[in-house]
Amino acid sequence: MIEALASLSAFDKAALSRVETAPVSKAALSAAPGLGVAPAAGSPADFGEIMAQFASGVRTSLRTGEATAIAGIQGKATAQQVVEAVMSAEQSLQTAVAIRDKVVAAYLELSRMAI
Incomplete structure (x- = not known):
């Protein structure tokens, strides 16, 4: 599974920097506390930075x-630690898939618009 994560490098800042976006205000970020991303002090974050931090x-x-699941198999981690780590990873993955689906849907909708 770790090898498959190499495909996430497509979300790196370099790849997203080609997209022109409007800055996001601090108020907009505070309205979405689940992101866990905050802009640098005094400057608005752009969409590429937010997505790169989220992907990371x-x-x-x-x-x-x-790693925790492997440590649990080896007897180095408790069952509770394994379950918490796996559930956190599953929630993160589900969130990433949902965001990807929304971005793709928005792109498809924009591409169908008549100019």
């Missing part, structure tokens, strides 16, 4: 969940 967090969560 998802990747870290998945790696932690898998």
Whole structure:
């Protein structure tokens, strides 16, 4: 599974920097507390930075969940630690898939608009 995470590099800042976006205000970020991302002090975050930070967090969560599961198999982690790590990784993955689906749907809707 860790090898499959290499495909997440498509969400890196370099890949997303080609997209022109409007800055996101701090109020908009505070309205979405589940993101876990905050802009730097005094400057608005752009969409590419937010998505890169989110993808990095998802990747870290998945790696932690898998490492904890392996540690549990080896007897180095308790069942509770394994379940918590795996559930956190699953929630992160489900959130990432939902965001991806929304972005794809928005792109498809924009591409169908008549100019």
